Amino acid sequence: MGLVPGLVTGLGVTFKEIVKTVTKGAETVQYPHVKEDPPARARGVIALHEENCTSCMLCARECPDWCIYIEGHKDLAPPRRAGGKPRTVNKLDRFDIDYGLCMYCGICVEVCPFEALFWSPEYEYSEPRIADLLHDKSRLGQWMETVPEFESYEGGSEAKQKKVPRPA
Numbered sequence: 243m244g245l246v247p248g249l250v251t252g253l254g255v256t257f258k259e260i261v262k263t264v265t266k267g268a269e270t271v272q273y274p275h276v277k278e279d280p281p282a283r284a285r286g287v288i289a290l291h292e293e294n295c296t297s298c299m300l301c302a303r304e305c306p307d308w309c310i311y312i313e314g315h316k317d318l319a320p321p322r323r324a325g326g327k328p329r330t331v332n333k334l335d336r337f338d339i340d341y342g343l344c345m346y347c348g349i350c351v352e353v354c355p356f357e358a359l360f361w362s363p364e365y366e367y368s369e370p371r372i373a374d375l376l377h378d379k380s381r382l383g384q385w386m387e388t389v390p391e392f393e394s395y396e397g398g399s400e401a402k403q404k405k406v407p408r409p410a
């Protein structure tokens with residue numbers, strides 16, 4: 243396409259969009275004065291259900307941005323049956339996600355074998371200091387309250403319901 247026809251085509255698209263905006267109104271909203279309700283499955287922020295996390299490190303290893311930081315230690319737990327040996331369990335000391343680096347790919351949520359990570363549609367957590375975008379396990383745990391109930395997902399979904407005890 244030559245320069246002039248290309249210019250005419252481009253201006254045509256611009257004109258069409260201007261007419262659409264004038265007649266139907268803009269598609270954008272004036273955030274923060276107007277807030278949109280994101281869809282239930284929107285990737286806003288990742289929530290941690292700490293009780294389910296075994297510190298297996300799978301999410302941290304698979305994260306392409308290396309922005310999940312996990313530290314834990316091993317502890318002895320009582321045997322499952324009387325007379326049995328004490329069990330070794332992993333205890334989570336640190337679980338941080340740096341949202342200054344995260345690219346919201348969702349790999350960590352997908353690979354977690356123990357249903358400890360969930361998407362929440364909440365998006366209002368911008369910070370003036372980039373260092374404050376590092377959310378520790380307490381902050382990540384608080385996001386669990388904003389994870390939508392499974393029922394609010396769209397009808398016809400074949401995804402299995404995750405059995406997560408809701409925080410008290």
Ligand code: SF4
Pocket residue numbers: 304305306307308309310339343344345346347348349350351
């Ligand atoms: S969403 Fe992707 S980039 Fe963000 S923490 Fe999870 S795996 Fe890493």
Ligand code: SF4
Pocket residue numbers: 294295296297298299300301302312353354355356357358359
């Ligand atoms: S969140 Fe899941 S994948 Fe990550 S350490 Fe915990 S149990 Fe493992």
